[in-house]
Amino acid sequence: MPGLTWGSPMASEVNADFDAIVVGSGISGGWAAKELCERGLKVLLVERGRKVTHREDYVTEGKGNWELPYRGQIPEQEVERDYAVQKDCYAFTDFTKHFFVNDREHPYATPDDKPFAWIRGYQLGGRSILWHRQCYRWSDLDFEANANDGHGVDWPIRYKDIAPWYDHVETFAGISGSFEGLPQLPDGKFQPPFPMNCVEQEINKRLESSYSDRKLIIGRAAHLTAPTDEQLALGRGRCMNRNECQRGCSFGAYFSSLSATLPAAERTGNLTTVTDAIVTGVNFDAASNRATGVNVIDANSKDGRSYSGRMVFLCASTLGSTQILLNSTSEQFPNGLANSSGTLGQCLMDHLDRPAAAGIFPGFLDKYASSRRASGCYVPRFRNVNEKDERFLRGFGYQGAASRQSWKQGTATPGVGAEMKTALRRPGPWTLSLTGFGEMLPDTRNRVWLDEKRKDQWGIPILQIDCQHRENELAMLEAIEADAVEMMEAVGMTNIKSGFKAFAPGLGIHEMGTARMGRDPQSSVLNEHNQAHDVPNLFVTDGACMTSSACQNPSLTYMALTARAAAGAVEMLREGSI
Amino acid sequence: MRDDRNLLTRRKAIQGAASLLGGAIAATQLSTFMSRAASAAAAGEPPAFFDADQFALIERIVDVMIPETATPGAHAIGVHHFVDLMLAEWASPERQARYVRGLEQLDTELKRPDGESFVDLAPEEQLDVLRAVDAAAYADNAGDTFFVELKKMVLFSFYSSEIGATEELQYEALPGPYKHCMSVDEDVRAWFDLGFTYGL
Structure with missing residues (x-):
């Protein structure tokens, strides 16, 4: 059985249950478990939710709408009673609801006039089962943004520090995408891209002739289009383009903890997994200035127990990890573990998620494409890239796809009888919709803290979330809409509709920040290794660590940061510095 | 079979x-x-939510809205039973009340000027009357109407059924490699694709 190969004592010899404890099994936790196990550490993975078994528990996979009692709709009273927040997630249906939390059982609080949608999946695999799989590298435009405009603190890393780790995680996870040579959206280790359909190709051609800085490219997505031997050995296979990924995928074609990182961790023989175990806090020993392990409470029996470990990786999601730190108080850290800076909980960010515009692309009525594709397209950021925009700082990208309308157009247009039925039997015109994803500034006023009175059923103080879109975001939202409309007009689209409502923060499901990385221990929680400034054997590698939000989907960056931090932590263990 | x-x-x-x-x-x-709505239709079961008059109206509306052509219509596959099931088991009390009120009003709107009830009209007349109500519901100043809510429900019930999705339209269980630019002729059937969510 593999062990630490450099003479470092094993956990049992230093009177700890495990070499490392990883809290959370989503995208970040899965990566932490894999990387630590593969480097020989005995790892305990603690998951607060139920066990989900790959394939076996994908109970709605492959079903047609007609095979569900309400064709995918969830009874309205159940939705209002149990899913008052989760219901606003685009992927929440009767096919997927078992992978979402019951809001009644997992309360949090917000000011009445500032809703924040906290979309969660508490189970083995976390939200890696539910994610939208878009994977974009960040660039130095993003890592230098705070330093350049003074919002937030400077990132302690630059692109060159993370680039080899992007290579590493992309190669293992399997990211399909096209090579574009864009400095603001670096290319990666791609599997072949999904094709763009003929209308998307035509739209890109027209965009490129109208603008020097805008194009429509295929989305970069964590789907196997040409599986490697390593991926095949893990039981993963090629994507079938069902685009029903959030139900689970027995092909293992999209990356999730269940399809990829956890099987890789398990095959080392070094992984122990416990589920239904809610971490209430990290234990801290002031004499050695070290985290010593975690306290957990059984989600079902509500019995408490502890695990000891030589290091702790918090990967419990942005707000989950911060909640655990805030709830880990001691004489030395009365305001939360590793919070000597007082910044823990501050600078919560999400992406500005706004359906920007939609319209009809005339022509091409003798062309059609497959019914579904597992990724849409992407318009990479063009604002504040080459020229400074006077209206707002930072930038945004768009996601969207072109397809031909189907039966749903019948509900939006007049018509009944055989005439309507005959018309709806044929594909309608081509349409394109674009959804903007904009960067939110790190702002100390957007923050979370523990409620002093209200506790959940496990006795954990609930989280108070106070977060809103502010001046820069509101200015950017206007541009997101206006630019989309202008581009649609430029490529010759008609019937362009806009004026859709922006979503409340949270619904981007890209919550980031609250335990940020930084150079200065007085203004940040984590250093350049995702290591707590205050507690050397404590690491936070999920979205909580993010110092700014960029406008690219963040999961790929969590993967790279986590793998990088795990490698660094093992090296520190080997050197004896933690 | x-x-x-x-x-x-x-x-x-x-x-x-x-x-x-x-x-x-x-x-x-x-x-x-086995579709419960289809078996309820086959067995001629009584409605679970609607009363006899309401159910008779729904039954006529779905038949006129999506009639049998060269392919089966909404009535043949029990859409009226599925709508009844949705109202009985899926709908909130608020929506149930809206349907009761809406159907009562719709029954009035659908009457012939001489007061003859919709359900008693000849099929061609029913189509004319329904077409007029439909056109009014989509007029610029119409606002949110119960008729459009009901139409959404009927179209959803028809096209998300197995026959609707796989025979009236086309459905790919395993699309496989993405075909990005197929040449098709005029009689190609549209894909059934519900997407993630559908607001009823």
Whole structure:
């Protein structure tokens, strides 16, 4: 059985249950478990939710709408009673609801006039089962943004520090995408891209002739289009383009903890997994200035127990990890573990998620494409890239796809009888919709803290979330809409509709920040290794660590940061510095 | 029984493909499926939510809205029973009340000027009357009408049924490699694709 190969004592010899404890099994936790196990550490993975078994528990996979009692709709009273927040997630249906939390059982609080949608999946695999799989590298435009405009603190890393780790995680996870040579959206280790359909190709051609800085490219997505031997050995296979990924995928074609990182961790023989175990806090020993392990409470029996470990990786999601730190108080850290800076909980960010515009692309009525594709397209950021925009700082990208309308157009247009039925039997015109994803500034006023009175059923103080879109975001939202409309007009689209409502923060499901990385221990929680400034054997590698939000989907960056931090932590263990 | 065979073939395809990878598809997916609405229609069961008059009106509306043509219509596949089931089991009390009120009002709107009820009109007349109400519901100043809510429900009930999705339209269980630019002629059928959510 593999062990630490450099003479470092094993956990049992230093009177700890495990070499490392990883809290959370989503995208970040899965990566932490894999990387630590593969480097020989005995790892305990603690998951607060139920066990989900790959394939076996994908109970709605492959079903047609007609095979569900309400064709995918969830009874309205159940939705209002149990899913008052989760219901606003685009992927929440009767096919997927078992992978979402019951809001009644997992309360949090917000000011009445500032809703924040906290979309969660508490189970083995976390939200890696539910994610939208878009994977974009960040660039130095993003890592230098705070330093350049003074919002937030400077990132302690630059692109060159993370680039080899992007290579590493992309190669293992399997990211399909096209090579574009864009400095603001670096290319990666791609599997072949999904094709763009003929209308998307035509739209890109027209965009490129109208603008020097805008194009429509295929989305970069964590789907196997040409599986490697390593991926095949893990039981993963090629994507079938069902685009029903959030139900689970027995092909293992999209990356999730269940399809990829956890099987890789398990095959080392070094992984122990416990589920239904809610971490209430990290234990801290002031004499050695070290985290010593975690306290957990059984989600079902509500019995408490502890695990000891030589290091702790918090990967419990942005707000989950911060909640655990805030709830880990001691004489030395009365305001939360590793919070000597007082910044823990501050600078919560999400992406500005706004359906920007939609319209009809005339022509091409003798062309059609497959019914579904597992990724849409992407318009990479063009604002504040080459020229400074006077209206707002930072930038945004768009996601969207072109397809031909189907039966749903019948509900939006007049018509009944055989005439309507005959018309709806044929594909309608081509349409394109674009959804903007904009960067939110790190702002100390957007923050979370523990409620002093209200506790959940496990006795954990609930989280108070106070977060809103502010001046820069509101200015950017206007541009997101206006630019989309202008581009649609430029490529010759008609019937362009806009004026859709922006979503409340949270619904981007890209919550980031609250335990940020930084150079200065007085203004940040984590250093350049995702290591707590205050507690050397404590690491936070999920979205909580993010110092700014960029406008690219963040999961790929969590993967790279986590793998990088795990490698660094093992090296520190080997050197004896933690 | 052709439908059952299609289902079986489709499941076999998924299972076979998954088992190539060393896995088995969830056992629940192999259970036999029988639409409750279809069996209720076949057995002529009484409605669970609507009263007899309301149900008679719904039954006529779905038949006129999506009639039998060269392909089965909404009535033949029991859409009126499925709408009844949705109202009985899926809908909130607020929506149930809205339907009761809405149907009462719609019944009035659908009357011929001489007061003859919609359900008693000849089929061609029913189509004319329904077309007029439909056109009014989509007028610029119409606002949110119950008729459009009901139409959304009827279209959803028809096209998300097995026959609606796989025979009236086309459905790919396993699309496979994305075909990005197929040349098609005028009689190509549209894909059934619900997307993630559908607001009823």
